[in-house]
Amino acid sequence: MDPAHKPVIRILGLTKRYKRLTAVDNLNLEVYRGEIFGFLGPNGAGKTTTIAMLLGLVHPTAGTAEVLGHDIRRGISQALRRTGAIIETPAFYPYLSARDNLRIAAHTLGLPNEKLIDHILELVGLTDRATDRVHTFSTGMNQRLGLASALLNDPELLILDEPTAGLDPNGMVEVRELISHMASQRGKSVFLSSHLLHEIEQVCDRVAIVNRGRMVIQGRVNELIRRGGQLEVRVENLSRAAELLRAQPWIANVQVMEDRLLLEAQSHYAAQVTRILAESGLYLSGLRVIERSLESIFREAVGENAREGSDG
Numbered sequence: 036m037d038p039a040h041k042p043v044i045r046i047l048g049l050t051k052r053y054k055r056l057t058a059v060d061n062l063n064l065e066v067y068r069g070e071i072f073g074f075l076g077p078n079g080a081g082k083t084t085t086i087a088m089l090l091g092l093v094h095p096t097a098g099t100a101e102v103l104g105h106d107i108r109r110g111i112s113q114a115l116r117r118t119g120a121i122i123e124t125p126a127f128y129p130y131l132s133a134r135d136n137l138r139i140a141a142h143t144l145g146l147p148n149e150k151l152i153d154h155i156l157e158l159v160g161l162t163d164r165a166t167d168r169v170h171t172f173s174t175g176m177n178q179r180l181g182l183a184s185a186l187l188n189d190p191e192l193l194i195l196d197e198p199t200a201g202l203d204p205n206g207m208v209e210v211r212e213l214i215s216h217m218a219s220q221r222g223k224s225v226f227l228s229s230h231l232l233h234e235i236e237q238v239c240d241r242v243a244i245v246n247r248g249r250m251v252i253q254g255r256v257n258e259l260i261r262r263g264g265q266l267e268v269r270v271e272n273l274s275r276a277a278e279l280l281r282a283q284p285w286i287a288n289v290q291v292m293e294d295r296l297l298l299e300a301q302s303h304y305a306a307q308v309t310r311i312l313a314e315s316g317l318y319l320s321g322l323r324v325i326e327r328s329l330e331s332i333f334r335e336a337v338g339e340n341a342r343e344g345s346d347g
Contacts, residue, residue: 041104043068043192043224044089048098051084051248058084060248061098066226071218073239073256074228077337081248082228086122086196089226091115103192119190121198125181129170133161133180136169140184151187159183160209174201182210186217193217193225199234207231211238236260236329244336251336259332266305268296268312269321276317280308295321302326 044066051059059081066072076082087093089102091111100107102114127136137152156162159179164172169180178201185193198214199207215238217223229235235242236256243253252259270276273291280298281289285307287299298308302324309319 041068042066042101043103044072044226045101046085046089046098047100049085049088049095049100050097051081051088051093052096057248059088059095062245062248062250064243064250064253066224068224069218069222070240071214071225071227071238073235073242074226074245075230075232075235075242075333076245076251079247080245080337082245083123083196084248085245086120086194086226086228089194090118090120090122092122116188117191118194119185119188119192120194120196121178121181121185122194122196124174124200125177125184127169127177127180127184130168132166132168133172133183134165136180137183137187141187144188146187155183155186158186158213160206175203175206178202179206179210182213191222191224193223195225196228197230198227199229199231207234214238232328232330232333242329244333246337252332256329260327260329264300264302264327265325266298266300266302266308267321267323267325268298268308268319269294270296270312270317270319272317275315276312279311279315279317283307283311297325 042065046062046064049059049062050057062085074082084093088095089100089107091107102111103117105111105114107114128139133156134152137155141148141152156165159182161176161179161183164176169177172180178198182198199210202210211234214225214227218225227235227239239256241253241255242259244251268276273296277289277291277296280286280296285300285304290297305322305324309322312319
């Protein structure tokens, strides 16, 4: 396979058990170069455990995974040289400044470059607080510093676990824009775990939803949202219209409401609905496309755990 087209993350049957608890159960997924991949699930679904295995912090019980072409059991050190990561809450020396913390991290990576540190502090919006001690930082500012640390080695792959946790709305927007910029303008691949469904919907190309350690659904965000949408139809003779539309194989369900019909059908069938009814002398007084949100897909996928996992 051409290296340019190899997945940057490849997971096959990945499993992690802790005695009687199976945290990750036979997980399979691929993340492609240059995309932003969203990783969703309620609390306890296995997201952080999966990320910890990808970073070599937790050893899998079974299955395999590759990061940037390196097996996580044998070549994780080579993969980490080209990877930047935030996992859970970033930890720093509290009585050192943001700049000094980045100097230490850069020195560890063999990158003691002041211009690089200045550039990254500006990228994450911490230039004005660069000399302040980290113990004075809010949770959101710690997240920004964590992202700065993850970018020091100019990584090909970013693995981000809740990167906007603790940020105010403006900060969330800025970090989302930065993540999008990293992928679209600088060619980074991003594996993004988040509870914020609207965040995933806005920035991700593809998404996987896990529940109790197992894959529930995955696909392109725009295709998942379009799939299984609804059409709201307003027409005078509801019963006759419902009879005609129930005969169409591309309409999954027709619901008769008090003053309208709700059709389970994709939005591109709207013109055919209009034509079928008009040919029988039934003319629409209104037609509206109702597309699903990622939140509704998430709730359908994880059922009773949805509230726990969607705190955004």
